[in-house]
Amino acid sequence: MAKKIVRVVGHKNPDTDSICAAIAYANLKSHTDDTMEYIPMRAGSISAETAFVLDYFKADTPALLKDVGTQIKDIHIRRTEGVSSNLSMKKAWEMMKILNVVTLPVVNKKDKLEGLIVTGDIAKSYMDVYDNSILAKARTQYRNIIETLDGKIVAGNEHGYFVKGKVIVAAGTPDTIKGNVAEDDLVIISDREESQLICIEANCSCIIVTSGFDISKDVINAANAKDVVVISTPYDTFTTSRLINQSMPIKSFMTRENLIHFDLDDYVDDVRDTVSKIRHRDFPILDENQNYVGMFSRRNLMNARKKQVILVDHNETSQAVANIDEAEILEIIDHHRIGSLETIGPVYFRNQPLGCTGTIIYQMYMEKGVEVTPQMAGLMCAAILSDTLVFRSPTCTQVDKSTALILAEIAQIDVEEFAQKMFEAGSNFANKTEEEILNQDFKIFHSGDYTFGVSQISALSRTELDKVQARVVPLLDKMQVEKQLDMLFVMLTDILNESTYLIYSGAEAASIAASAYNLPQSKDGIMLKGVVSRKKQLIPELINVINER
Structure with a gap:
């Protein structure tokens, strides 16, 4: 049986301490508890400084954790195998009895969902009176x-x-x-x-x-x-x-149009609202590539498993990853004032008046008797140097300084020399190719006869986004063709100013985008004030316009 995943994550807009603490503590927990799988994650984009540190010590950048709300992938998914549309009605009925299900998903050779066949469809095929040409028509x-x-x-x-x-x-x-x-x-x-x-x-x-x-x-x-x-x-x-x-093949009787399906990343609260309005018992699930992966029932939603998390370098709700109140918090390791975060039950909470979370985590390595490798030492040392401004900050304690010096020796770095390089490091999109930028947060959607893709690129300044726009615009037509899309949209989202400049490719993209927001049509792009969410603020508007065509 697969181990339960515990996500170790710092605060939003993470600094070097937040990222390095997540990595170091996940490593410590993995050495002291083999019943769980501890994964370091980040709640936002990493800074240039942090990128330098991770590169210097050859540590992987933690995966992004935007939200810890319960998702479809957190519930029990019934791995009902997809069947071919050429399957006979009799075989479909026999499979339903063996699997004890009332719905079979119908998929093509590429695992794309083509339809659903339910027991009612089979009963209809048995009970209705057909002429003697129905077998050929099917x-x-x-x-x-x-x-x-x-x-x-x-x-x-x-x-x-x-x-x-x-x-x-x-x-x-x-x-x-x-x-x-x-x-x-x-x-x-x-x-x-x-x-x-x-x-x-x-x-x-x-x-x-x-x-x-x-x-x-x-x-x-x-x-x-x-x-x-x-x-x-x-x-x-x-x-x-x-x-x-x-x-006769099930394709003659299966439901093809207006299929209700959900994605692995969909949140259970949103799914419940939709499911409550539909009489179906079972629903298909698709992955990020829109491939069929399994089924779930209404009952599965009632037994959804909360995400388990450990928080480092923060203990306030406003700083935590979205929907932290829906997660099961197991531990909190921090060095800030006690904030507003509430938990359902008692948790392990370690809070010490030190200059850096990395200092606390090093103490825990010593208490548990776990060896500190040069990589982990370098990460924790960098966190201390960053948080204490190389011991110049009034928050720095003698414990922080002595810990950093011990860790620097293990990591074989000179404190002053390393700190200078770390603070001089710059950060933007310069180290990523245009393809990497466009694909880092990209999804494909289907509506009617249209298939379109949406990429979201976020930054803290419009200046940086303008530079990115100049780089990616020449690639949009090529990406649209390569991914076989009718339209491609790219959201250039300014996080601080809560706005998105939407650029696009495709014959009807400009018209659809303008109609969705009642704005003048422009071949270059449109500014969307207050729009930052792809899922809730962009996709529904685009689909509404597409469905009216």
Whole structure:
């Protein structure tokens, strides 16, 4: 069984102490508790200073944690395997009974969701009265017919499809049969060889010989000469006639339009609102690439698991990652004043009046008897030097200074020399390629006949975003074509000023963007005041306009 994940995270707009403390403490917990998986994370973009530190000590940049609200990926996902749209109705029903489910997801070879088949669809296919051409209209594969009738192929290609003609039962005299069987018909027949040959001569597409009767070589040879499929079934004529419609592919009955599905990253609170308005019992889940991954039911939402987190370098709600009140806080390690954060139950809370969280974490390494590697020593030392301004800050204590000197020796760095390089380090998007910038926070969406992508690039100043815009604009058309999108939108989001400059590519992108916000159309881009959320402020507006076209 996979270990539960515990996210170790600092405050929003993280400084060097916040990032390094998360990494060092996650490492300590991993050495002292093997029942959980401790992962360091960050609650915002790292600074130039922190980037320098991580690069210097060859530490990976922690993954971004924007929100700890309970998501679909935190609930129990039923890994019901997706089925092909060519699956027979009978096979679908049997799978539902075995899996004890009422819904099967229908996917293509690339795991893209094509539809849903539910027990009600199957019941409808059994109960409704259809004419004798329905099997052909459904483009039923002969392999489905063989499987449904527990039959075997005697002549012809089982991978072919019955696409023309009608289904008839060949009864009566040879003359009667000759008058009833037409070209491309599928004929259910007994053991009368003369009648079988008449059907083949009439260029039927398939004959099904019932009751397991032997089929002569003359019939088989005649069938092969005319490319007629011959199937033998152990069922009698009545049973065969009753069962054969169950061989139709589920694509003829499945729901294709207006499918209600959710993404792994969707938040449970939002999902509950949607699910409460829908009568379905089960819902499909898609991943970040819009591939099918599993199903969940209403009951699963009631048993959602809260994310477990450890907070370092802060203890105030305003500084914590979004929706911290929905998470289960296990520990808090901090050196600031006690703030407003509340927990449901008692937690391990270590707060000391020191200049840096890194100092506290080093003490905990010593208390637990865990070796401090040069990498961990370097990270904790850098955090202390940063927070105490190389011991010049009034918050610095003798404990901080002596700890930093010990750690510097382990990391084999000169305190003054390293600190000077660290403070001189600059940070922007210069170290990332244009492709990396565009893809770092990119998602694809589908609405109607349109497929469009949205990339969000955030920064703390419009000046930096203007530089990024100049770099990425020449790549937009290329990215749109490579990802096979109808439109591509790029949000250049100014976090401090709470605004987004939206640029785009695609024949209708400018028109749709302008209509979504009742703004004049511009080929270069539009300024969106107060818009910073892709999910809640951009995507719904774009889809509303697209759906009206």
